[in-house]
Amino acid sequence: MLGGVLEVNYPPRRIISLVPSQTELLYDLGLEEEVVGITKFCVHPDRWYREKRRVGGTKTVHLERIDELQPDLILANKEENNREQVAELAARYPVWVSDIKSVAEALQMIGAIGTLVGKKERADQLAATIREGFDAMTKAAVPKKVAYFIWRKPWMVAGGDTFISDVIKSIGWENVFCDSLRYPEITLDLLRDKNIELVLLSSEPYPFKEAHIAELRTVVPDARILLVDGEMFSWYGSRMQQAVGYLGELLRKETSR
Numbered sequence: 001m002l003g004g005v006l007e008v009n010y011p012p013r014r015i016i017s018l019v020p021s022q023t024e025l026l027y028d029l030g031l032e033e034e035v036v037g038i039t040k041f042c043v044h045p046d047r048w049y050r051e052k053r054r055v056g057g058t059k060t061v062h063l064e065r066i067d068e069l070q071p072d073l074i075l076a077n078k079e080e081n082n083r084e085q086v087a088e089l090a091a092r093y094p095v096w097v098s099d100i101k102s103v104a105e106a107l108q109m110i111g112a113i114g115t116l117v118g119k120k121e122r123a124d125q126l127a128a129t130i131r132e133g134f135d136a137m138t139k140a141a142v143p144k145k146v147a148y149f150i151w152r153k154p155w156m157v158a159g160g161d162t163f164i165s166d167v168i169k170s171i172g173w174e175n176v177f178c179d180s181l182r183y184p185e186i187t188l189d190l191l192r193d194k195n196i197e198l199v200l201l202s203s204e205p206y207p208f209k210e211a212h213i214a215e216l217r218t219v220v221p222d223a224r225i226l227l228v229d230g231e232m233f234s235w236y237g238s239r240m241q242q243a244v245g246y247l248g249e250l251l252r253k254e255t256s257r
Contacts, residue, residue: 006096007094008073009073011117016075017075037053058077060085074096101163105236107130114126149208151206152206152212155188157184165177
């Protein structure tokens with residue numbers, strides 16, 4: 001997805017995934033035997049998390065473990081993985097790097113990986129199901145001004161060029177930080193100037209809790225503040241199937257208030 005050329009043994013027989021959402025995708029494509037390594041953050045499916053060889057985290061891969069596994073394909077992501085480590089791996093093994101900023105690009109990624117691993121028909125069916133789900137999802141009649149937090153100390157939010165922001169847009173809501181790039185650090189004072197109606201506190205990567213709702217309520221007392229499942233907003237693989245129902249229910253509850 002970065003425009004490079006990749007040569008692989010086709011279909012690959014020893015795959016390592018460094019991207020949690022794409023690990024789950026590989027499982028749903030039926031690559032039980034082919035996936036030999038995952039990261040410690042690849043928590044879905046649970047059985048793979050318990051049984052597959054872990055090669056480190058998304059930012060700190062143990063290169064010696066990858067060498068032991070001798071992969072013929074590694075899946076990485078531009079945002080989630082360390083650029084220097086990915087470059088080092090690419091000098092030794094075929095590395096396919098995704099770059100996802102929208103629902104459309106996530107669907108493109110599903111199709112591309114399906115083709116790459118010899119599961120094109122299955123991947124195309126999955127992408128079509130997800131696309132139909134998002135297309136059919138009811139949109140908010142009136143755009144609600146939303147801030148989506150991913151981190152605390154420093155406070156960080158999702159900017160406009162992120163997959164999360166595009167998911168928010170797909171509901172019919174408006175990301176108040178859509179003019180910012182990636183995940184900007186902000187001060188809470190900035191929230192007062194945004195006329196925010198809804199604050200979403202993600203379960204990952206920072207595990208926001210009820211106590212943080214109280215902390216933010218002192219800054220934006222008139223806004224609704226909710227804890228949300230970060231996987232449903234940020235996992236751009238097969239979990240998007242579940243996200244359709246989750247997002248629809250979230251919108252329904254907020255609309256009925």
